[in-house]
Amino acid sequence: MSNVVIVGVQWGDEGKGKFVDLLAQEIDYVVRFQGGNNAGHTVIVDGKKAALHLVPSGILHEGKICLIGNGVVLDPVVFVEELDTLIGQGVDVSPNRLKISSKTHLIMPYHKVLDKARENKLEKGQKIGTTGRGIGPCYEDKVGRVGVRASDLADPDLLKAKIAAALKEKNVLFTALYGIDALAVDAVFDEVMAVAPRIIPHLTDVSSELEQAWNEGKSVLFEGAQGIHLDIDHGTYPFVTSSNTVSGNAAAGSGVGPNKLDRIIGILKAYTTRVGEGPFPTELNDATGELLRTSGGEFGVTTGRPRRFGWQDIPVLRESARLNGLTDVALTKLDVLSYMDEIPICARYELNGQETDAFPFPAVLPDAKPVMTAMPGWKCDISGVRKWEDLPEAARNYVEYVEREIGCHITYVSVGPERDSIIIR
Ligand code: IMP
Numbered sequence: 001m002s003n004v005v006i007v008g009v010q011w012g013d014e015g016k017g018k019f020v021d022l023l024a025q026e027i028d029y030v031v032r033f034q035g036g037n038n039a040g041h042t043v044i045v046d047g048k049k050a051a052l053h054l055v056p057s058g059i060l061h062e063g064k065i066c067l068i069g070n071g072v073v074l075d076p077v078v079f080v081e082e083l084d085t086l087i088g089q090g091v092d093v094s095p096n097r098l099k100i101s102s103k104t105h106l107i108m109p110y111h112k113v114l115d116k117a118r119e120n121k122l123e124k125g126q127k128i129g130t131t132g133r134g135i136g137p138c139y140e141d142k143v144g145r146v147g148v149r150a151s152d153l154a155d156p157d158l159l160k161a162k163i164a165a166a167l168k169e170k171n172v173l174f175t176a177l178y179g180i181d182a183l184a185v186d187a188v189f190d191e192v193m194a195v196a197p198r199i200i201p202h203l204t205d206v207s208s209e210l211e212q213a214w215n216e217g218k219s220v221l222f223e224g225a226q227g228i229h230l231d232i233d234h235g236t237y238p239f240v241t242s243s244n245t246v247s248g249n250a251a252a253g254s255g256v257g258p259n260k261l262d263r264i265i266g267i268l269k270a271y272t273t274r275v276g277e278g279p280f281p282t283e284l285n286d287a288t289g290e291l292l293r294t295s296g297g298e299f300g301v302t303t304g305r306p307r308r309f310g311w312q313d314i315p316v317l318r319e320s321a322r323l324n325g326l327t328d329v330a331l332t333k334l335d336v337l338s339y340m341d342e343i344p345i346c347a348r349y350e351l352n353g354q355e356t357d358a359f360p361f362p363a364v365l366p367d368a369k370p371v372m373t374a375m376p377g378w379k380c381d382i383s384g385v386r387k388w389e390d391l392p393e394a395a396r397n398y399v400e401y402v403e404r405e406i407g408c409h410i411t412y413v414s415v416g417p418e419r420d421s422i423i424i425r
Contacts, residue, residue: 002262003220005250008227009266009320011274013300013307015332016267017041018414020057020223022422023265028218029065029210030058033253034243035225036073036107036138038131040301044419050089051301055082056223059091059098065213067206070103071243071253073138074150075112080195100199101206101255102151108163109188110170111137117178128239129276131302139242141166150203153196156189163188207255214260222250222261228320236362239278247324266326266408268317270334270398273298273307279365282310282346296336297417313346313370315359317406330412331399335421340377343398346370347405375401383416388425 004023008014021043024030037053043060052059054074056066068074079100086093111134118137119130130136141147146166152159164185171182210220224245229235231245243249251258271292274280283289289309292298298307320326337343348355348371351364360368378392385391391399391413403410413423 003222003260004263004265005222005224005247005261006265006267007224007245007247007324009268009317009324009326009329010227010272010313011229011278011280012039012225012227013273013275013298014227014267014269015330015414016224017043017052017057018332018419018422019265019267019330019412020221021061021419022412023221024058024061024064026219027058027064027221029067029213029220030056031067031069031206031210031220031222031250031254032056032072032225033069033222033250034071034245035241036133036135037075037078038133038135038241038302039225042301050086050091052082053302054079055086055093055098058221058223059086059093062092064097065209066098067204067209067254068098068100068104069206069254070101071249072101072104073107073135073142073243074100074104075107075133076153076192076195076199078107078133080198083198095201098202099204099206099209100150100202102149102203103206103255104150105138105142105147106150106152106192107134107138108148108166109191110166110183111135111141113174113180113183114170117174117180121178127277129278131276133302136242150199153192154200154203156193159192160185160189163192205255210254210256210260220260222247222254224250228266228323229316231323234319234323236278236365239276239362247326263327264325265411266320266324266329267332268320268329268402269332270312270337271296272310272313272316274310275300275303275305275307279362280308280310281349281365281368281370282313283308284310292336296333311344311346311372312402313359314402314405315346315349315357317402318357319359321406321408326408328409328411329403329406330414331402331410332414334395334399334413335381335383335415337377337398338382339379341379342374342377344372344374345401347373383421385415386420386423388413388423391423
């Protein structure tokens, strides 16, 4: 099998884990390349269930090698907690199977404090609704060239000096601006050093590992986190996460050439959800939205927050296909729409009296109005269907409409939560 990138094409939570799980059966390596423990999904393999945030979901598949690339931000304490959970379930997490790039930046305790303090201080309307995991402040330090990298764990003097330098600045913010206690250098150092011996054995050069894998004829799956419209450049800025979530970052975030990315699968839910603040033009704030949120189980794995619910947005998807260079698509949770009389879809936008096929730029999005169309519903249970031709005609029409509009083949249709509830076209 060739190398595959899996990305979410909406605002995250599209059901990427299920397809990593499906494809992991045929590949040798699973690599995470961006984000951190702001992500989260529950994976069940061979009766073993784990809510994973950081460790690639391929870890539950025996024999697969899992890599955490340089583009990830890694909370060392959370990583060790996840290791312990997996060890408790009898999963092999030895350093020859689970490896971290030495270049990966670490989320330090002060990043988490800053993330929460900042969110608390922002006025309503300005809040991002972050997961509070320290993701943004960690990426800021990386780009500001003052971050702590995983390799620094092996050099305690350097680590302490970096912590001292960071706190010199951050403690001023904590005390003078946010009115919270300063952090002590020794306390932060001790917290991180306490887990360092568990992390150091996992450190490696991920880029070289991947080169070697390919020299041996192995195949690799790049596991994206979040969704394209949370991308720091291309998303609904500033209501985004702090990394590039687009498929191109699979190369930069793991240290491989873009020519290694053969197939790019976009995961797309039959409707849209969003967690946190930010524009969401097709959002539904009524009883139907509430009902579908509940039947779709739309509550965050990381924070438990109810996900905002809305209809499919074709301009969003078109932009995603372009930004990612999608080769094909997996449509998830089609079964959740089963009992609708008709299924509303945003086909275009109206902006300044003119209709457009494009998703409007975030700054003008508040002035844009979704132009809605509707497809007939199929009004029956489809969760047992495993063949395309056995789907009701109305369900096939819905899938084909989305496919036509975004110009990308829908290869997989997921019709239920079970591992095998997937139609392959
Ligand atoms: P941060 O990534 O914690 O900084 O949060 C920034 C924005 O991204 C917030 O709106 C979060 O709710 C959202 N976000 C971060 N990770 C995920 C995810 O895995 N799924 C959905 N939304 C996410």
